[in-house]
Amino acid sequence: MSAAADAPWDDAPCGLVTLARDGTVLAANRVLWEWTGRAADDVVGKVPLSALLSVGGRIYWETHLAPLLEVEGRVDEVAVELRVRDGRLPVLLTAVVGGDRVHAAISSARDRMSYERELLAARVAAERASGQLQALQATTAALSRALGVAGVAQALLAAAVDQLGAAAATLWLADEEARLVHGATGEPPAGLPSSGVLLRGESAAPDGGRTVVPLQGQSGLRGVLSLAPRTDAAADPLDAEVLTAVGQQAGLALDRAQLYEQSANVARELQHSLLAGEPPVDERFSVATVYRPGVELLEVGGDFYDVFLAAEGLLAVVVGDVVGRGLGAASAMGQLRSAVRAVAGPGVGPGRLLTRLDRFVEQVETAGMSTLAYAELDLATGVLRYACAGHPPPLLLRTGQDAELLWEGRSTPLGAFVRPLERSEAEVQLTPGDRLLLCTDGLFERRDREIDEGLALVAQATEGSHGVPLDEAVRSLTSRLLADESTRDDVCVLLLQWTAGDFDRHLSADLTGLSALRHDLAAWLVAQDVAPGIAEDLVLATSEALANAAEHGSGLHPGEQVHLRVRLADAAHETAEVVVQVADRGRWRTGASSHERGRGLTIIGALVDDVTVDDRDGTRVVLRKRLAP
Amino acid sequence: MDVLRRNNVTVTGPEGAPPMVFAHGFGCDQQMWRHVAPVFEPGHRVVLFDHVGAGGSDLTAYDPARYSSLDGYALDLVEILDALALGPAVVVGHSVSSVIALLAAADRPELFDRLVLVGPSPRYIDDEGYHGGFSREEIDELLATMDDNYLGWSQHIAPVIMGTPDRPGLGEELTSSFCRTDPVIARRFARATFLSDNRADLARVRTPALVVQCRNDVIAPLEVGEYVHQHLAGSELVVLDATGHCPNLSAPAQLVVAMQDYLTPA
Structure with missing residues (x-):
């Protein structure tokens, strides 16, 4: 029925085919039969058009074209391939649904497809390159x-x-x-790459x-x-x-x-060696420091600290920040730190020290615009004089009071000072137990935070730190403020505590003045930040030891004296303790009195952690009580 | 990410009715269910959606890494079911979406009541002792055919589909997106579909399933349907007396009857 000779559509310049709605070929013109080399009798009524296409075309027909014909009623100029005698022929297929038939026109697209494939290759290459x-x-x-x-x-x-x-x-x-x-990342290979691959270039x-x-x-x-x-x-x-x-x-x-x-390693080692060195030792102060290099950048910064004696009994503490990073900054820091030591001295004072440093940085330009906070503490009197050159203000921490920022004594960074104005300085009286915090801005400065806000956070973080041993206090303060690991700057923190001198008294062996002495001792212990309960025990134990010494060592004789010396040992550490020494010139007596003296020691022993008696030259009773529970 | 917007999810049917989700196969979009889904609307909460890259989905959500295997599409299905929170659903998957539904059901069985798998194939390429229907060369040929239509589909045919006045009376909205897929996405989807081997996943599925197979389907031959039925615990097989891979369009009445018989046995 399909291949009637000389039907007009046989001479059409394209393949024409009529399909049932399910795709079965019902009729086709001669062009199609010639292309496919199939006999009409084998195909008509038996085979779907998709069977005459390449496999790709067949899947495409099933997944795209059949649904499109069903829903849209037509497809236009779809590129598929016809299976022909000598391989595959690229064709363009247009089909339209008419009633219960589908009419399709198939035109050869050999040239067009090769052109389109070139276009496609160019586009694919461009996309790949991109x-x-x-x-x-x-x-x-x-x-x-x-x-x-x-x-x-x-x-x-x-x-x-x-x-x-x-x-x-x-x-x-x-x-x-x-x-x-x-x-x-992920599963590693079984072994190293074969050496042949590596040698290939x-x-x-x-x-x-x-x-x-x-x-x-x-x-x-x-x-x-x-x-x-x-x-x-x-x-x-x-x-x-x-x-x-x-x-x-x-x-x-x-x-x-x-x-x-x-x-970075050279710079870090240089910096480490520059910051090394033990602070001076004196019972009247304690100091603890933290230096933490920046966490993100491997480069060292120019932060530094120093603690030294500017004169006999005059402690100098300094924290500074040299502009820049790396080897240059580390070297400038070392020079500036030495310069501070060199220009500090008796009668100089913080303000004049800064002025001298201004002259120094004129010579050493890499240290210009450095900032620093410098303070001198008279260890005998507790007078603190300080000055800040463009640096965050020191924070004064007094027992039982809010932290106080020392905003006086401020001036510009080093080298940025316009002479002949003098650098200003300020003074504050410390009481025993007071602490002073110096730090660089890395401790609190963040990109999204105002400086005032940062300083307030530092002050807040120091709350409740009194009574905490010094090095633990500075460590926990630093780790709390740097907990947000977003910081990339290096950080330097110095915490100083003035503990004044020892409590040193002589008491008449008739015990006059004992109650005044007890009162003074209690006050001294509180000033040292000793907890009230511990102070009470100590006063009681000391008082018992004094009475003991006066009675049994010196026979309550008004001409004799008992010597009391109380000091704070290891103040900066967890092992901090109060050491009480009571000395008399008497000796152990025999008999009942010796027994009673022994009983006194039992009472004392219950109040303190350790009692030792040394009677080689007179009698010395030493009591020790730790401050930490 | 609005999952419902991403996958162009439409929900019809009475609220509170048992949910039935239809997933279209490779090539077209949710319009493939136009003759089937409406039949179930009176008694079901009917959910239709487009895979990302197809139909009215959000093309900007297309992530080549996520959709480089069928797992990405299965995850989408799970996200849709989670977002709708309609309870365990009957999920009807056509062609590659029947495998996508199997993967999703294996991972999140509590979201699935029953599965209807129309023309499923866990692997299209022949393997030792397995007849998938295609050689690797033939699949490569398909990918080449898709490439040949790369320019055609994206530039020439699309406007024709959208604006030809002499076509049968179909609404503009309906026709504008049907079977139009971004060619790059379509090619990747084709690779994910025809190069995947999900035979081992059949054993992971515990959800009861109906396998619907056309008697004469060049894409998923009868023996593939039988293979799925044999390897899927608790499944039933129905062979439709139909030709082609899309009985949802070519033999919707038969498909509907098979589904109804399975879902509501007399």
Whole structure:
């Protein structure tokens, strides 16, 4: 019925075909039979049009064209391939539904398809290049942001999965001792890449199921990156060209990172050696410091502190911040720190010291614009004189009072001072037990925080720190304020406590003045920040020891004297204790009185942690009581 | 991320009625269910959606990594069911979406009441002792055919579909997106569909399922339907006397009867 000879449509310049609605071929013109080489009798009424197409075309028909014909009623100019005698013929198919039939026209598209394929190839190439460029740019940016060899390694492993489409990545790097260190994201390979692959040069190459990328630095192979391709059905394959380029970038990034680390190490060691050194020892003060290098940048900063005796009985404390980072800043810091020691001295004072430092930084320009807080404490009187050159103000922490920022004595950073004006300074009277906090701005300054707000946080963080041993107080303060790890600056904190001198009295052996002495001792202990309960025990124990000494050592003789010396030992530490020494010139007596004296010691022993008696030269009773529970 | 917007989810039917979710296959969109879904609307809360990249979905939500395997599509289905929170649903998947539904049901069985799998194939490419219907070369040919229509579909045919006046009376809204997929997305979806092997996942599924197979389907041959039925615990197999891969369009009445018989046995 279909192939009636000389039907007018047989001479049409295209294949024409009529289908049933389910796609079965009902009729076709001669052109179609000639193209396909099929006999009409084998096809008509038996075979769907899709069976005459290539497999790709058949699936396409089923998934796209049949639904489209069903819903839209037509398809236009769809590119499919017809199975023909000598292979496949690219055709364009247009079909329209008419009643219970589908009418289709199929025209040869050999030339058009080759043209379109060229267009497509060009477009695919352009898209691929754009994708490659994007991946390469993102990777390069990540590598250049990374700090240090570890940072570069991490960035490279992350980029391998996020940007370069790998399922897993393993990285081997030769460290300074030429040992292999490696890191991995995802499943690592069974072993090292085969040496043959590595020797083959600078390009990414397949190695087993993985791709191996050499990381070439200026002076040779820095490491090797091994990538596993993703196995998802629709995942893109790894791109060797991009990986080769990434390998070169990563090699150079590792070169840079290593140079950078070497320089940072030198700077850090220099800084460490500059900050080293023991503070002077004197029972009348304690000091605790924390220095923490910046967490994000490997470079050292220019923060420093120092504690030294500016004159006999005159303690100098300083915290400063030199502008800049790295070797230059570390060296400037060392010079400035020495300069502070050199210009400080008897009769100089904080204001004049800053003026002299102004002259110093004229000579040493790298120290210009440094800021510092400087204070001198008269260890005998507790008078504190201080001055700040553009530096955060010292914080005064008095027992039982709110923290107080010392806003006086301020002037501009070093070298920024316009002479002949004098640098100002200020003075404050400390009472025994008072503490003074000096710090650099890294402790509280954040990008999104006002300075006043930051200082208020420092003050708040010191609340309740009285009674806490000094080094523990400064440590916990620092870790609380730096808990938000977003800080990248280095941080320097110094906490000073003035404990005044020892409590040193002589008491007449007839015990006149004992109650006044007890009162004074109680006051002294409170000033040392000794907790009330412990102070009471100590006063009671001391009083018992004094009575004991007066009675049994000196026979209550008004001409004899008992010597009392009370001091705070290890004030800055958890082992802080009060040491009471009661001395008389008497000796142990025999008999009942000796027994009674022994009983007195039992009472004392119950009140303090330790009692020792030394009677080699007179009698010395030493009581010790720890401040921490 | 609004999941319902992302997947162009539409919900019809009475509130509180048992939920029935229809998932379209590779190639077109939720319009594939136009002859089937309305039949169930009186007694079901009917949910239709488009896979990301198809129909009225949000193309900006397309993430090549997520959708490089069928797992990404299964995750979408789970997210839709979670977002709607209608309770355990009957999920009807066509073609590749029957595998997507199986993957989702294996991971989150509590979201599924029963499955209806129309023309499922866990693997299209032949393997030792397994007849999927295609050789690897033939699938590559399909991918090449999709490439050949890369320019055509994106630039020439789309406007024709949208604006030809002499077509049968179909609404503008309905026709504007049907079978129009971003060519890059379509190609990746084709690779995820035809290059996947999900045979091992069948054993993970505990949800009762109906396997619906056309007698003459060049994409999912009869023996593939039988394979699924045999390897899917608690499944039933119905063979429709129909031709082609899309009985939801070509034989909707038969499909509806098969579904009704399964879901509401006499």
